[in-house]
């Protein structure tokens with residue numbers, strides 16, 4: 001049977017693909033048949049990423065390039081085209097967060113988050129779109145967030161960037177849908193990663209962090225997500241199974257956005 005989720009022969013680039021969500025997505029895309037490329041901003045992450053993929057039995061093509069540096073991204077895309085092929089699937093995953101009350105946050109720190117989480121995806125998408133148009137198809141998957149929809153104390157920059165990324169997703173769809181490019185977002189719920197580790201840290205008396213209990217009670221699934229929970233939805237959005245799905249944000253959140261929360 002023709003498998004519409006099969007990615008055999010497709011070239012996928014996952015930004016920030018050396019660890020955490022990016023690594024899980026890279027692994028999932030490779031297992032679905034894609035030729036996997038990833039980048040990271042430091043040599044150390046690159047080496048750790050290459051080793052981790054090798055241990056997982058995946059032949060990955062790693063690159064060191066900062067997503068906020070347009071020149072470096074352009075050079076990386078040219079190298080990927082030469083060494084692996086035209087990028088068919090771009091996953092804009094690289095991101096960062098700063099949890100600082102808004103009135104204490106410096107403009108520089110606000111701008112840094114916007115740069116990595118919003119300008120980076122713009123730069124990477126801009127770099128791959130021309131060749132996708134020429135090839136006649138392309139898939140761009142932006143890793144959004146609960147914070148593309150919701151706010152909370154301390155994450156003003158992150159929420160602004162992720163809300164912007166949702167709209168960049170819709171705009172890429174609007175501008176390039178006619179060129180057979182599908183641009184969709186994945187909105188992870190609260191996923192157990194290094195980035196959210198401070199929110200899950202055990203208290204001195206061994207009890208759960210209040211934010212940890214809060215998320216569990218806010219999530220109909222009753223648990224934090226695992227990075228693997230994001231793989232199926234990403235493979236779907238990378239594959240021919242989603243060829244008429246465009247400008248959509250697929251929230252993978254265990255139901256958080258559907259739920260008003262438990263009555264206290």
Ligand code: GCO
Nearest residue numbers: 145146147155188189190196
């Ligand atoms: C926070 C969290 C979130 C998550 C995630 C939720 O501080 O509230 O870090 O922002 O990282 O993006 O979808």
